[in-house]
Each structure stands twice: as structure tokens, then as C-alpha cells.
Amino acid sequence: MSLPRSNYDPRRVCLNPFPNLNLGKHRRTMGIYLAGGLFALGNWIFLDAAILSAHAHSPYGEPQIPPPVHVTFVDWVPGICSLLGMLIISLIDKDRVRGEEGFGDSRAVWQARLLLFIGFALMAGGLAGSATVLALKYVLPDYTEQFTYYGYANVVQNVALMLSAVVLWFSQSTSSEYEYHLSI
Template sequence: MGQERLFRFPVFKLPTSQALKSVAIYLAGALYSLGFWSMIDAAIYSKTVNASIVHVTFVDWIPFVCSTMGMIIVNSIDKSQLIQSDGGFSGMGGGMMWQARIVLFVGFSLLAIGISGAFLVLILKFLIKGFNEMPTLGMGLENVGANLSVMFSCIVLWVVQNMEDDYNYSLAL
């Protein structure tokens, strides 16, 4: 095996048509907007229709904010910065590759904090305190669904942004 690669066997290659990329980007946006609307719906239901004593507060929004920040960070990283070889850890600040990897790790950590925080709010706020009836429990489930939707949106956008074009032209002289 003459090439340097991460896996022993080549991983499947996704088709790279421009129309597929556009559809996937719109899908990522739709998934994010579905998650955001789910959180808004839970907050509106909590303040207007909900007859129980449990309401959506700022604590319920913290996981969604963490997931959103993680999504922004993960999709802001340029893949070429992750795979370049800059001679290892050079100097006090480190190489650009290591900086990009650390920032990417922080982004994925924020996504994980958002998902786990949503499940934690569901368990601690709704299930343990005995609010197992569906209209009230639905607010906690919408929180979990919103964070999962943001995570899937991030995954779709990351894959689409980092698909290699077959027809890349270098205009550098």
C-alpha cells in the first residue's frame, strides 16, 4: 500500500454532484430549523397551554445552546487544516493542525454536552419528579429531539462540506 491513509481498506466514496451537495445543505438547514422550532414549541406550550407546574426555563435551553455552539464550531473548521502535515507540535502555540484538532474536539464536546444535557434534563426534571404523563413529558422529549436534530444537522453539514470535488482546479501559478 503505497499511499498513506487512515484505514487499511478504502472507505466508500460518496458521489459528489453539486445538486446532491445543495440538497444535503438544505437538509441540514431543515434539520436545524426543525430542532429550533421544537424548542420554541415546547417553550410556547409551557407558558400558554401547560396545566402542570413544570415549565420550560433557561435550564432547558442550555443544552440546545451548547449543541448550537458545537455545530457552529465543528462546521467552521477547514478540513485541510486537519490533515496537513506541518512537522508536528512546533513551538509554544503548536502547529495549525493541532490547533484545528483541539478546536474540533471542543466543538464535538459541546455537541456531546448538549445531547447529554438534554437527556439529563429529561430524567431529572420530568421522570424522577413523577411527571410521566404525556403533555408534560412531551416538553422534555422535544428538548431531546431538538438536540438530536441539531446533532444530525451538524453531521450532514460536516460530511457535505468536506466532500472532495472530482473537478478541483488549482488556479495558483
């Protein structure tokens, strides 16, 4: 049995500690901007794929052959689920989920936690749905790279929305430079 290291803390879960990023007083603002950038990037990539699909044309030598696949409503459903999940998660009061700030009603805490679970379930379902659409609609029929981009854009959109919700949750959970915590 070896001796514990000098910086050993029995409450720690990971062997290697996470890096301590000190972003100063603007960490909350930077997190919100990063979440907005991820949200915009994910939706931009999917809209790019949808526009490319709408304007796809047949090869130049074969004018009678239509493009084999287009972005349809089935491709939009996972992004809509992830967007609804992100909205639900963003609307929940963080103190109510923790049961702090005078929210003594255990029913309100339970409802907030249930709503948080529903939001994350919608986002996980959107991500799983986009991976399923990618596999069944674009990869298995063995389309060219031009058409599989539509499926990859769908997965990227859902991953970006999920990361955006997580970054927004953490950045809104930190205190702002204008908040004061007074106690007697």
C-alpha cells in the same frame, strides 16, 4: 479456515460495505439543505415546547392549581451548548484539520484539531445534558404526557443539531461541481 470472498479488501473495516449513494453533481447542495432542514426542525420542535409551556394552563375543573412544570433556563442550556458546538465545527477549515493545502505549521493543525474536539465535546455535553434534564425533570416526577413532551423536545433538538453538524461537515468536505483540481 474459509477462502476470502472475491470482493474482499483487507483494508475494509466493516463486513458489509456501506451503500454507495451517487447523488450526482448536486450532492453538496443537497447535503447543505438537509443540514439546514435538520437544524430548523430541531429548533422548531424545541421552540414549540417552550411556547406550549409558556401558555400552559390549569385543568378546567381546577382553576387554582398551576401547571406543575414549565420550560426554564435549565432546558435552554443543552441546546445552547449544542448550538455553540455546531458553530465551532462549522467554522473550522477542513484542510487545516487534515494538515493539507500548504498548512505546514503543525501548531495550526494542532489548534484546529483541538477546536474540533471542543466543538464535538460541546455537542456531546448538550446531548447528555438534555437527556439528564429529561430524566430528572420530566420522567422521574411522573408527569403526564403533556409535560414530558417538553423534555423529549429538548432531546430531539440536540440530536437534530448533532446530525445537522455531521451532515454539514460531510457535505462541505466534498468537492463542488465548480471546483477544479489541477496538478502538474
